[in-house]
Amino acid sequence: MESAITLLAVTGFAVVLAAVSGFLLEKWEGAAILGGLVLLASAFHLAGAFLGYYYLGGYLAAWVGLLMGIGLGGLILAVSFRNATQGKRAGSFAAGMWFGFWFLCFLGYAAGRWVGLLLLTVPAIFFFLWGLYRTSARILPLRDLRNTTALRKAFRALVTYSMGTNYPYYFVDEDSRPEKRVDGNPYLKILAGPGLVCTDANHIPYVTSGLRGGQVFEPGLTFTGIYDLEPRIIDLRPQLRAFPVEALTKDGIPIKVTTFCPCRIDPGDETPALGRAFPFRPEAVHKVLAGERVERKTNEKESGGRHDWMGGPQDGLVPLMATPIVQDIISRYTIDELCEPHNPARDPRVEIAAEMRKRVGETLAPLGLKLIGGGIGNLVPENDKIIERRLENWWTKWEGQILEEISEAQATRMYITKRARAKVEAEIFDLFRRSTKKLDLALALRFVDTLGDIFAESSQWPLLNDELDASLKRLRGESVEEKKGNRLFLDLE
Numbered sequence: 181m182e183s184a185i186t187l188l189a190v191t192g193f194a195v196v197l198a199a200v201s202g203f204l205l206e207k208w209e210g211a212a213i214l215g216g217l218v219l220l221a222s223a224f225h226l227a228g229a230f231l232g233y234y235y236l237g238g239y240l241a242a243w244v245g246l247l248m249g250i251g252l253g254g255l256i257l258a259v260s261f262r263n264a265t266q267g268k269r270a271g272s273f274a275a276g277m278w279f280g281f282w283f284l285c286f287l288g289y290a291a292g293r294w295v296g297l298l299l300l301t302v303p304a305i306f307f308f309l310w311g312l313y314r315t316s317a318r319i320l321p322l323r324d325l326r327n328t329t330a331l332r333k334a335f336r337a338l339v340t341y342s343m344g345t346n347y348p349y350y351f352v353d354e355d356s357r358p359e360k361r362v363d364g365n366p367y368l369k370i371l372a373g374p375g376l377v378c379t380d381a382n383h384i385p386y387v388t389s390g391l392r393g394g395q396v397f398e399p400g401l402t403f404t405g406i407y408d409l410e411p412r413i414i415d416l417r418p419q420l421r422a423f424p425v426e427a428l429t430k431d432g433i434p435i436k437v438t439t440f441c442p443c444r445i446d447p448g449d450e451t452p453a454l455g456r457a458f459p460f461r462p463e464a465v466h467k468v469l470a471g472e473r474v475e476r477k478t479n480e481k482e483s484g485g486r487h488d489w490m491g492g493p494q495d496g497l498v499p500l501m502a503t504p505i506v507q508d509i510i511s512r513y514t515i516d517e518l519c520e521p522h523n524p525a526r527d528p529r530v531e532i533a534a535e536m537r538k539r540v541g542e543t544l545a546p547l548g549l550k551l552i553g554g555g556i557g558n559l560v561p562e563n564d565k566i567i568e569r570r571l572e573n574w575w576t577k578w579e580g581q582i583l584e585e586i587s588e589a590q591a592t593r594m595y596i597t598k599r600a601r602a603k604v605e606a607e608i609f610d611l612f613r614r615s616t617k618k619l620d621l622a623l624a625l626r627f628v629d630t631l632g633d634i635f636a637e638s639s640q641w642p643l644l645n646d647e648l649d650a651s652l653k654r655l656r657g658e659s660v661e662e663k664k665g666n667r668l669f670l671d672l673e
Contacts, residue, residue, distance in 0.1 A: 183239075183242075184229075186289070186293070186294065186297070187226070187229060187246070188226075190285050190297070191222045191225075191226060193302075194218055194222060194281060195215055195218050195219050195222060196215075197281075197305070198214040198215050198217070198218035199211040199212075199214060199215030199218075201214055201309075202214030202215060202371075204332075205336055205339065205371055206370065206371050209370070210370075210371055213264055213370060213371070214371075217257055217260050217261055217264070217274075218257070218278075220253075220256065220257070220260065221253030221254065221256055221257040221278065222253060223253070224249040224250075224252045224253035224256065225246050225249030225250045225252075225253050226249065227245075227249060228244075228245030228246055228247075228248050228249025228250075228252070229242045229243075229245050229246040229249060230242075230245070231245050232244055232245025232246065233245070250278075250279075250282050253278070254274075254275050254278045254279055255275070257274050257275065257278050258271035258272065258274050258275040258278075259271060261273075261274035262274070264370055265343060265345050265368070265370050265371050265372065266345070266365070266368055266370075267340075267343040267344035267345035267368070267371075267372070268344030269342065269343055269344035270343040270344055270345060270371075273342050273343045273344075274343075281305070284300075284301045284304050284305060285297065285301050287300065287301065288300035288301030288302075288304075289301075312335065312338065312339075313331070313335045315338075316331075316334040316335045316337065316338040317331050317334050317335075319334070319338065320334045320337065320338075320376070320401055321378070321400065321401050322334060322401060323398070323400050323401065330403075333374055333403045336373070336374060337373075337374055337376065337403070340371065340372055340373060340374075341362070343371065345364075345365075345368050345370075345371055345372040345373070346362065346364045346372070346373065346374075346375065347364040347365070347366045347368075347372065347373045347374055347375025347376075347404055347405075347406070347408070348360050348362060348363060348364040348366065348375050348404075348410075349361050349362035349364065349375060349376040349377075349378075350375070350376065350377045350378070350385075350410070350411055351377075351378050351379075352378070352379050352380060352383050352413055356383060356413055356415045356490060357413060358377070358385075358410055358411050358412075358413050360410075362376075366404070366406060366407055366408055366409075367406070367407065368406075369406065372406070373404070373405060373406055374403040374404055374405055375403065375404035375405075375408065376401065376402070376403060376404065377397070377401075377402040377403075377404060377411045378400070378401050378402075379399050379400065379402070379413065380399065381399050381456075381457040381458060382399070382415060382416055382417050382457075382458055383399060383413050383414060383415055383416065384396060384397060384398065384399050384413075384414050384416060384457075384460060384465070385397050385402050385411040385412065385413060385414070386411060386412040386413075386414055386465065386469060387402065387404055387408050387409075387411045387412075388408070388409060388412075389405075389406075389407040389408050389409060390407075390409055391407065394412075394466075394469070396414075396462040396465045396466065398457070399416075399457040399458075400457075412469065413490075414445065414460075414465055414468070414489070414490075415490060416444070416445055416447075416457070416458035416459075416460050417444065417458060418442055418443070418444040418552060419442065419443060419444060419490075419498075420440065420441075420442045421440070421441045421442070421443065421496055421498040421499055421502075422438060422439070422440050422441075423438070423439055423441075423496070423499040423502075423503070424436060424437070424438055424439075425437050425438075425439050425502075425503050425506045425507060425510075426507075426562070427506060427507040427510040427511060428507075428510070428511055429510060429511065429513055429514055429515050429518060430511060430512060430513055430514045430517075431514045431515055433514075433515040433561055433563075434561065434562040434563065435510055435515075435518065435559055435560065435561055435562065436560050436561075436562050437506070437510070437556050437557055437558070437559050437560070438556065438557035438558075439499075439502060439503075439506050439536070439554075439555075439556050439557075440553075440554060440555045440556070440557075441498050441499075441502050441540060441551060441553075441554050442551070442552050442553040442554065443498060443544060443549050443550060443551045443552060444549070444550055444552060445460050445461075445464050445465060445468060445489075445548060445549065445550070446461060446464040446545070446548050446549060446550040447459040447460055447461065447464075447550070448461050448464075461548075463548070464548035464549075465548065466548070467546070467547055467548030468489045468497075468547055468548040468549060469488075469489075471497065471546075471547035471548070472486065472487060472488045472489070472497060473486075473487040473497065473500055474486055474487070475487065487499075487500045489549070497547070497549075498544065498549070501540065501543050501544060501547075502536070502540045502543075505536060505539045505540055505543065506532070506536055506556070509532050509535050509536060509539075510532065510559075513528055513532075515561065518559045519559065519561075528559075529556055529559065532556055533554060533555045533556050536554055536556065537551060537553070537554040537555075540554060541554075
């Protein structure tokens, strides 16, 4: 009689424990499912013990029937629980918990019957569940260990992972994309979930089910719920977007230029600090995601291209918004103004970059983005013939300037040389005039011959012109063919 009461008490305890666990995991639905399945499994061991005791010959047969009922009940519990939850490991989990519970009950009953059950089995079950609850908070990197909601979700994540009813677990890869580390089905309802999204201090997740508005979470560990889609990973660090822009000049010449637009999610007045995640404003993130563009295709069978914040040169949101602005600015310049400005002090690239930064910054601000710089590369015509023509024009222009500079230099050289020669001649003949007044004619002629020999042997002779040579011949009395308009008259008297 005592054994029957003990068996009924242990069975009732098992049903109540299962119902309470189900309530903590899934409220009343979980309590009904777990409590009902354990009650169904308990019916087999109660029936086995009753049949063994009353129909198979007593106490030993009752134990045999009890053990067979526990085994059969565990099998039925495993199959039923797996079908109810659709978890990959739900059957083995339920069977393990079922047989583990009865092992602790047999151990406590063998140690001290009622006293053993109360002092050994019940505390062991309690400490097992409490230890599992506390361990789950240490396994997962929770932001706040005092947050009871996060602690319950961590415990639930550990339990559902053991059953195979968890939702997907995502981590951030090197390309700032979500990487699925643990597979899961986000559409399971019974004793399922949550999922996980783990990010570093540079990224935040945006989670949505597609049926309701999404939510932006802080960096770190985030739990996902039922129907949640693959999370969007938002990079909070400054991003450099470099992309080519094809534009037409004012005179219809196609130009290609590389444009640079460094930008980031608008953090407001906050600045990055050591030991903290990158600052951000949730409303700015929502603006960025709401401002994404979808390109419509003319073919209905093709899906439209998506232009988002994390996209590259071809599918990024920033290149899409900045390209028409750069094209509009370049269209106000001619090819000569871009490649060869008339005013060397005026650089059109500086003007284009300054206006581009102003207009692109004003365009990105309503989208939750902050432009932190910007510039353009070299302005290169797309047609090679235009480049060749520009080189030919450049060569012709500079060749003319070089010839002009050479002509001016030669004219200056001739002018300086003639002035030097004229000055030397004037000084020589001035000296000669003063000397001939005091000397007789013979001495003067001798002086003239000596002077001619000196200049003939001097290195300065090339600087003296033909007029000086003719003047010396006249002084000697030689016949000289006079050149019109260039005579030199000396007063020998």
